[in-house]
Amino acid sequence: MSETTIDFENNNCFVCGPSNPIGLRIKFRIDGDVCRGEFKPGEHHVGYNNITHGGIIFSLLDDVMANWLFLKNEIAQTAKCELRYRRPLPINETILLEGRLIKRKGQVAVMHGLIIHKKARHIVAESNAKFMIVKP
DSSP states (O other), X not given: OOOOOSOOTTOOXXXXXXXXXXXXXXXXXXXXXXXXXXXXXXXXXXEEXXXXXXXXXXXXXXXHHHHHHHTTTOEEEXXXXXXXXXXXXXXXXXXXXXXXXXXXETTEEEEEEEEEETTTOOEXXXXXXXXXXXXX
């Protein structure tokens, strides 16, 4: 598990920020070459008919990829993102989040993110994205 030197306590991020009172507060960790997290959407995360809102799913993918960089002491901003929703995610079902670096060229990191249904083990959504590394 990797420790970061970036100030995390004052992080108000909607997805991972411990200081955000209405955020998702997901705790990400590095496990080998993968950033991992876990989440269980509830009734406040609904889009329609007890299915998790697509914007929440996008946010989860964006953050698991960004946190791969963050936990390696690099701050990055999403430059481009392609997303594929594969299956609906009913609320109250736990998912696993995975983010991986595909390649890096200069200040651009190409990332891949997955949301996997914890019990059924199918892919709920996946993403490929480019992140711009922000120099301090």
